[in-house]
Amino acid sequence: MAQRVSFDFDLVTDVESPADEDGVHDSFSQLIQEQCHDLHDVIEMTPLDPEEESRDDVESLEAPVYQRSDSDGPQQTDHLIGERWSSDTLKVLSSMPSRTIGRSRGAIISQYCNRTMQLRRRRQSRPSIQHFPRSARPSIRGYGVETDAAGFEEEENKRERLVNNLQNLSDSDRVRMLRAMPLSLSEKKELRMLVLNKAEHSVSQNQIPCCSQLKYYIIIALRHGWYSWLSFLSSLQLWQTALKCVGGRFGTGVLSYFIFLRTLLFFNVFMFLVTGLLLVVPQAIAHPDLDQNITVRSTWGLEVLTGAGYFSHSLLYYGYYSNKPLQTGHSCSASSNKTSSSCGLSYNMPLIYFFTIGAAFFITCIILVYTMSKSFGQSFRIDKSKGLLAIKVFSSWDFKVIKKSSVRLQRANISTQLKELVAEVNHQKLKFPVLQRLFRLSIHMLAWIMCLGSTLACVLAVYYFSEYMHGDLLRRAHTNSSDPLLEEASLLAIPVFVSSLNLLLPGFFNVVAWMEEYDSPSVLNYISISRNLLLKVSVLGVLCYHWLGRVATDPQSLGLECWESFVGQELYRFLLMDFIFMLLDTFFGEFLWRVFSQKALKRERKPVFDIARNVLELIYGQTLAWLGVLFSPLLPAVQIIKLLFLFYMKKVSLKMNCQASGKPWRACQMTTIFITLLCFPAFLGAAVCVTYTMWTIKPSASCGPFQGLKNMFQAGKRWFQELAAANPDLHWLPSAHAYLVENPLFLFLSAGIFLIVIYFHSQVVDGQRKIIELLQEQIENEGEDKKFLITRLQHIHERKRRVTPRRVKEASEDSSYS
Numbered sequence: 001m002a003q004r005v006s007f008d009f010d011l012v013t014d015v016e017s018p019a020d021e022d023g024v025h026d027s028f029s030q031l032i033q034e035q036c037h038d039l040h041d042v043i044e045m046t047p048l049d050p051e052e053e054s055r056d057d058v059e060s061l062e063a064p065v066y067q068r069s070d071s072d073g074p075q076q077t078d079h080l081i082g083e084r085w086s087s088d089t090l091k092v093l094s095s096m097p098s099r100t101i102g103r104s105r106g107a108i109i110s111q112y113c114n115r116t117m118q119l120r121r122r123r124q125s126r127p128s129i130q131h132f133p134r135s136a137r138p139s140i141r142g143y144g145v146e147t148d149a150a151g152f153e154e155e156e157n158k159r160e161r162l163v164n165n166l167q168n169l170s171d172s173d174r175v176r177m178l179r180a181m182p183l184s185l186s187e188k189k190e191l192r193m194l195v196l197n198k199a200e201h202s203v204s205q206n207q208i209p210c211c212s213q214l215k216y217y218i219i220i221a222l223r224h225g226w227y228s229w230l231s232f233l234s235s236l237q238l239w240q241t242a243l244k245c246v247g248g249r250f251g252t253g254v255l256s257y258f259i260f261l262r263t264l265l266f267f268n269v270f271m272f273l274v275t276g277l278l279l280v281v282p283q284a285i286a287h288p289d290l291d292q293n294i295t296v297r298s299t300w301g302l303e304v305l306t307g308a309g310y311f312s313h314s315l316l317y318y319g320y321y322s323n324k325p326l327q328t329g330h331s332c333s334a335s336s337n338k339t340s341s342s343c344g345l346s347y348n349m350p351l352i353y354f355f356t357i358g359a360a361f362f363i364t365c366i367i368l369v370y371t372m373s374k375s376f377g378q379s380f381r382i383d384k385s386k387g388l389l390a391i392k393v394f395s396s397w398d399f400k401v402i403k404k405s406s407v408r409l410q411r412a413n414i415s416t417q418l419k420e421l422v423a424e425v426n427h428q429k430l431k432f433p434v435l436q437r438l439f440r441l442s443i444h445m446l447a448w449i450m451c452l453g454s455t456l457a458c459v460l461a462v463y464y465f466s467e468y469m470h471g472d473l474l475r476r477a478h479t480n481s482s483d484p485l486l487e488e489a490s491l492l493a494i495p496v497f498v499s500s501l502n503l504l505l506p507g508f509f510n511v512v513a514w515m516e517e518y519d520s521p522s523v524l525n526y527i528s529i530s531r532n533l534l535l536k537v538s539v540l541g542v543l544c545y546h547w548l549g550r551v552a553t554d555p556q557s558l559g560l561e562c563w564e565s566f567v568g569q570e571l572y573r574f575l576l577m578d579f580i581f582m583l584l585d586t587f588f589g590e591f592l593w594r595v596f597s598q599k600a601l602k603r604e605r606k607p608v609f610d611i612a613r614n615v616l617e618l619i620y621g622q623t624l625a626w627l628g629v630l631f632s633p634l635l636p637a638v639q640i641i642k643l644l645f646l647f648y649m650k651k652v653s654l655k656m657n658c659q660a661s662g663k664p665w666r667a668c669q670m671t672t673i674f675i676t677l678l679c680f681p682a683f684l685g686a687a688v689c690v691t692y693t694m695w696t697i698k699p700s701a702s703c704g705p706f707q708g709l710k711n712m713f714q715a716g717k718r719w720f721q722e723l724a725a726a727n728p729d730l731h732w733l734p735s736a737h738a739y740l741v742e743n744p745l746f747l748f749l750s751a752g753i754f755l756i757v758i759y760f761h762s763q764v765v766d767g768q769r770k771i772i773e774l775l776q777e778q779i780e781n782e783g784e785d786k787k788f789l790i791t792r793l794q795h796i797h798e799r800k801r802r803v804t805p806r807r808v809k810e811a812s813e814d815s816s817y818s
Contacts, residue, residue: 163194171219238262241409242651248412250660251420253525254609256670257618258647263675264622265643267367271360271629272636278356279633280315282347286326302488307572309488312565316572316634319562319703322349350705350715354694357630361687368679369754373761375672389421416660423663427520440516447512451531454508458501459538462494466546469494470558477559491569494546495577498539502620503581506532506613507589521663528612529673536620537681543574544627544689552697562703564631571628572635578621579642586649590657606659614650615674619682626686630693691747713742 166174174195178188234240239262247255303309307316314320325346396414401407432440469490476487509531518524547567555563590607597603625639695713699706706712720733740746 159191163191163198166191166195167198238265239647244409244413246651246654248409248416250609250654250658251416253521253611253661253670254654256674257609257611257615258651259671260615260674260678261618261643261647261650263371264618264678265640265647267364267622268625268636268639268643270367271364271625272634272640274356274360274363275629275633275636278352279321279349282326282352283321283349284315286322286347302485305573305576306488306491307569307576308491311572312569316632317562317565317568318631318633318705319565319700321353321633321705323705323707325349348719350709351719353705354712354715357690357694360629361626361690365683365687365754368675368683369758372672372675372679373758375675376762376765389418389425392417392421443516447516450512451509452534454505455531455535455538458505458535459542462498462501462539462542465497466494466542466550470546470550473558477557492573492577495570495573498543498574499577499581501539502536502578502617503585505535506610506616510610510613521661525612525670526673528610529616529677532612532616533619533677533681536616536623537685540620540623540685544685548689548693548697552693555700560700562700564700564704568628568631568635571624572632572638575621575624575628575635575638575642578617578624579646582617582646583649586653590653594657606657608661609654609658611670619674619678622678623682623686626683627689630690695744716741 166177169177178192181188181191183191239258243255243258243262246258303311311317312319325348392414396417398410401410472490476490506528509528513524513528516527518527547570551558551560551567552563555561555566558566560566594606597606621639621642625635628635693712695711697711699709699712701707706715709715709718717734717737720737724731724733
């Protein structure tokens, strides 16, 4: 029976049996059980007469058409095929469930006729079919499989009774019963049409009351409205058609990159909504009183690239936000012992700022852990490629698709997935001689030494260059005689230098990987991801030390009144330069290389999309956005704009300049690996840096919501103390805040709980995977047991056949003597 399988691109390899097939599987299980119970009625080891010996010389079972061959060569792989079976063995084989299910149509109809009749009788005591036992399925024993004319007439009578019984059931009971029948789709459709025709005939005869007709039409209208609403919600999924096009043309590996990009977009939208509604909008409405003596210099329009100039005193950065409670009502006169009061409500900006950033990170952590756990459960299952190939071949087409463009898209998608599955089925691990293995091992070791050495050299270069620029900033702070243009341009030195390294070094990694000659594209991608990840993490570590260890500890020596805004500007520049260099990489690395390859080298092949490099660029940019949300609350908005441009740019470049991989491969675990890398090195590192900043580093004394505090954590402590002083019943709040927020034990316990949840989930998935492996092995062993029992049955019969003529001969000799 053909089933509809939807293409869910959030889970690229999520191919499961539809829920409606459970009834069919239970049906066949019941059929097999009943066959096994009645097997002793079929096996009759009767002694053979001499006349029957000629009938025992059966050459072989009739093989299917696709197994027949006229050649004399050995083409049979199953040792059971091609044997000479006796009549008793053939009788056993013909009674096996796998050989009788296809010929039991009449028995199924008869059984379900009885089932529907019983259901009608029980409707008074059990009006719904929800508690109807799903294991109660038709049995083909006890019913003869009619092949003559009388049997055909009896089957038609049973069919007519079944249609009448189905007509008298409710719509939900009828649909459930039809789904549970182990019949072909055409036969189910025929039964349904017969029932509907009889129902229409009954309606035409005015047998249904007016109220019932109205109820029927209302139910149909509501159902169509619900289906239309679901279709509308499905159409709202972002980039759904574009993702199907990419997956159908370039495979699941490239598709996983765009799915990961969409996931990052959703994370940034969530972060932007939280910070925008709770921080940016209230501060924009309040209009804080800024120092009127502040002069903003516009230096040749570079403030768009540097984030300085006009943007320095805007909602984009930390320094713009006030440390005073924002009043939502008209102010009243202050009393002598209080600093301020208001007739309206106050909005405690320092407290809201602190808890907004903390809550945003906490909720993001929960979403990441949940997504990663769910992805683990879906990606690391036991999905045999042969089983998935059969499902994809026989039950992957959606027959509701009627538009030509959708048909072409679905055909390309299924074709690409079939190529990946066939390549995985046919993939064989190559075995090399000892000397060749040693040579390949030495090549891999040399490649890793080169990659690690180049990564270390880049990290040292970033460290010393950042130190040099820090010293240059110190000199310019003391001299005050530098050119404004040069001063603004020097702010871009470190971002341009780091982005250049991130652009050039992955190309070197690709050259080294080409030298290693990996056979599997998936292994090559995993190796490239690990090398690029090591580079990105090392560079970000040096940059975090530069911002939090050099700039934040001594901002006065640099002439910075608000070091938090300076760090926010640095992160803005890094994010913008990363996007610009990605544009350059797309233009020079893909477009110009494609033109040069086709025009100069006269090669038709286009470059292959570098999944590892582009994914690590996304993780690098997202880490910058998470690091900067404390210092620049609107930085997620910049990241959203960047990701939107990046998606359409990469999609156009992919279709114009790239081609699918020459070796198809199925990215069954790519999405899980991307989410894991996003969670642990990226988000965990950003959360540690933000927590360290809020916990230990002293905020600026002249800007921001936390000015005048020893650390940002004291904003919550001060508010709890004010509540306890105003209401003596809340005297326990400061101590609770000290134990739950200021105490690092609570943070470590929370992180430990998340890690324990992830560990237990991975262990459960691993246990389920082992159980599935054992069950599959048990199924294979039971198949071997069946072959063994059939072979033993044949041997027993052959011994009986050799003994029987001897006994006949002895009996004839005794009769002659007598």
